[in-house]
Amino acid sequence: xxxxxxxxxxxxxxxxxxxxxxxxxxxxxxxxxxxxxxxxxxxxxxxxxxxxxxxxxxxxxxxxxxxxxxxxxxxxxxxxxxxxxxxxxxxxxxxxxxxxxxxxxxxxxxxxxxxxxxxxxxxxxxxxxxxxxxxxxxxxxxxxxxxxxxxxxxxxxxxxxxxxxxxxxxxxxxxxxxxxxxxxxxx
Amino acid sequence: xxxxxxxxxxxxxxxxxxxxxxxxxxxxxxxxxxxxxxxxxxxxxxxxxxxxxxxxxxxxxxxxxxxxxxxxxxxxxxxxxxxxxxxxxxxxxxxxxxxxxxxxxxxxxxxxxxxxxxxxxxxxxxxxxxxxxxxxxxxxxxxxxxxxxxxxxxxxxxxxxxxxxxxxxxxxxxxxxxxxxxxxxxx
Numbered sequence: 001x002x003x004x005x006x007x008x009x010x011x012x013x014x015x016x017x018x019x020x021x022x023x024x025x026x027x028x029x030x031x032x033x034x035x036x037x038x039x040x041x042x043x044x045x046x047x048x049x050x051x052x053x054x055x056x057x058x059x060x061x062x063x064x065x066x067x068x069x070x071x072x073x074x075x076x077x078x079x080x081x082x083x084x085x086x087x088x089x090x091x092x093x094x095x096x097x098x099x100x101x102x103x104x105x106x107x108x109x110x111x112x113x114x115x116x117x118x119x120x121x122x123x124x125x126x127x128x129x130x131x132x133x134x135x136x137x138x139x140x141x142x143x144x145x146x147x148x149x150x151x152x153x154x155x156x157x158x159x160x161x162x163x164x165x166x167x168x169x170x171x172x173x174x175x176x177x178x179x180x181x182x183x184x185x186x187x
Numbered sequence: 188x189x190x191x192x193x194x195x196x197x198x199x200x201x202x203x204x205x206x207x208x209x210x211x212x213x214x215x216x217x218x219x220x221x222x223x224x225x226x227x228x229x230x231x232x233x234x235x236x237x238x239x240x241x242x243x244x245x246x247x248x249x250x251x252x253x254x255x256x257x258x259x260x261x262x263x264x265x266x267x268x269x270x271x272x273x274x275x276x277x278x279x280x281x282x283x284x285x286x287x288x289x290x291x292x293x294x295x296x297x298x299x300x301x302x303x304x305x306x307x308x309x310x311x312x313x314x315x316x317x318x319x320x321x322x323x324x325x326x327x328x329x330x331x332x333x334x335x336x337x338x339x340x341x342x343x344x345x346x347x348x349x350x351x352x353x354x355x356x357x358x359x360x361x362x363x364x365x366x367x368x369x370x371x372x373x374x
Contacts, residue, residue, distance in 0.1 A: 076334055078326035131315075132322040139265035139323030140330060147263055181365075185372035 042179045044096065044119055045103035045110035052176050053097035059169035060089040060130070066162035070155040078136035079159065082166055085126075085133035089169060092126045111183065120180040127173035134166035229366045231283065231306055232290035232297035239363050240284035246356035247276040247317070253349035257342040265323035266346065269353055272313075272320035276356060279313045298370065307367040314360035321353035 041048030063086045073079040096119065103110050110116070141159045145151050228235030250273045260266040283306065290297050297303070328346045332338050 077329045128318075131318070135319040135322030136326030136329075138319075139326040142264045142323075143327060143330070178368075181368060182372045185369045 039109060039111065040179060040183075042175050043111070043183055044116070044180070045100060045108065047104065049176070049179075050097060050100040050104065052172050053093045053100055055172040056093035056169055056176070057090055057097060059165050059172065060086040060093065063162045063165035063169060064090070066158050066165060070158045072155065073159075076140055078133070078140050079162075082133040082137045082162060085129040086166060086169065089126050089130050089173070092122055093173075096122075113184070113187065116180055116184050120177065120184055123173060123177035123180055127170055127177050130166055130173060131170045134163055134170055137163040137166065226296065226298065227366060227370075229362050230298070230370055231303070231367070232287060232295065234291065236363070236366075237284060237287040237291065239359050240280045240287055242359040243280035243356055243363070244277055244284060246352045246359065247273040247280065250349045250352035250356060251277070253345050253352060257345045259342065260346075263327055265320070265327050266349075269320040269324045269349060272316040273353060273356070276313050276317050276360070279309055280360075283309075300371075300374065303367055303371050307364065307371055310360060310364035310367055314357055314364050317353055317360060318357040321350055321357055324350040324353065 039046055042052055043049050064083055067073050067079055067083050067086075073083070099110070102108075110119075137159065141156065141163055144154050145156050145160070226233055229239055230236050251270055254260050254266055254270050254273075260270070286297070289295075297306075324346065328343065328350055331341050332343050332347070
C-alpha cells in the first residue's frame with residue numbers, strides 16, 4: 001500500500017508543473033515562476049507596458065502638434081498622412097494605457113489568448129502605419145532640405161521635428177508588438 | 188506488483204511527450220507531429236520558403252531596374268536609398284534562396300536555434316529597410332504626381348513602378364520574418 005502511494009505521487013507532481021492545476025502547497029510553489037515567465041516587463045498589464053504606451057502616446061501627440069503648428073502641411077499628402085497615422089496611434093496607445101492602468105490597479109493579468117491576439121494585430125497595424133508615415137515624411141523633408149535646399153520657404157524645423165517624433169513613437173511601438181507576438185507564439 | 192507497474196507507466200509516457208526523448212514505439216508516434224509543427228511552409232528549408240525568397244529577389248531586382256532606367260533618380264535622396272535598400276534585399280534573398288535550395292536538395296532541416304535567430308534578425312533588418320525605402324519613395328512620387336502635378340517633367344511611371352515593386356517585395360519579406368520569429372518563440 002505504501003509502495004503504491006509513493007509511485008502515484010510523482011504523477012500528480014508532473015501534472016501540477018505542466019498544467020499549473022492541482023491544489024495545496026505544490027500549486028503555491030509552482031505559481032510563482034509561471035507568472036514571472038509570462039509577464040515580462042513591457043507586456044500588457046505590466047508597469048513596463050504602461051510606460052511604453054505612455055511614451056507612444058506622448059511622442060505621437062507631439063508629432064501631431066508639431067505638424068499642426070505649420071499652416072502649410074495640408075499641401076503635402078505625406079504630412080497629412082502623418083497626422084492621420086499619429087492620431088490613430090494616440091487613440092490606440094491611450095486606450096491600451098487605460099487598460100494597463102486598470103489591469104495594474106486590480107492586479108489582473110492580461111495574458112488571455114484572444115486579448116493578446118487583438119493587441120498584437122493592433123500594434124502591428126498601428127506601428128506599420130506610423131513607420132510608413134514617418135518614412136514618407138522623412139523622404140519629403142530630405143527632398144526639401146538636402147535636394148532642393150528650399151528650407152527658407154518651408155517650415156523645415158517643424159516638419160523634421162514631427163518626423164523625428166514619429167520615428168521615436170515607432171521605436172516604442174515595436175517592443176510592444178514583438179513582446180505580444182512572442183507571448184502569442186510561446187504559449 | 189501489477190499495481191506498481193500500472194502507476195509507473197504514465198510517468199514514462201509523460202516524459203516522452205514533453206521532451207521527445209525515450210525510445211521504442213512511443214517515440215515513433217511522438218516524432219511525426221513534432222516535425223510537422225516545426226516545418227511550416229514558408230520557413231527556411233521548405234519549398235514555400237524558397238518561393239518567398241525567389242519572389243523577394245525578383246521584386247527587389249525589378250525595383251532596382253525600374254529606378255535605374257531613369258537618368259535623374261540620383262537627384263532625389265529617397266530614390267538612391269530605394270536602390271541601396273533593394274540591392275541589400277536582393278543579396279540577402281539570393282543568399283537565403285541558395286541556402287534553401289541546398290537544404291531541400293540534401294533534405295536537411297534549417298530549424299537550428301542560431302540559424303533561425305540569424306535569419307530572423309536579417310529578415311527584420313532588410314524588410315524594415317525595404318519598407319522604409321518604399322514609403323519614402325511613395326511620399327516623393329505622391330508629392331510629384333498629386334501635390335505638384337509635374338509628372339510631365341519627371342519619370343513618374345518608372346518611379347511609381349519601382350515604388351510598387353518595393354512594396355510587393357516587402358509584402359513577401361514579412362511572412363518570412365514573422366514565420367522565423369514565430370518558430371524562434373515557440374521552441
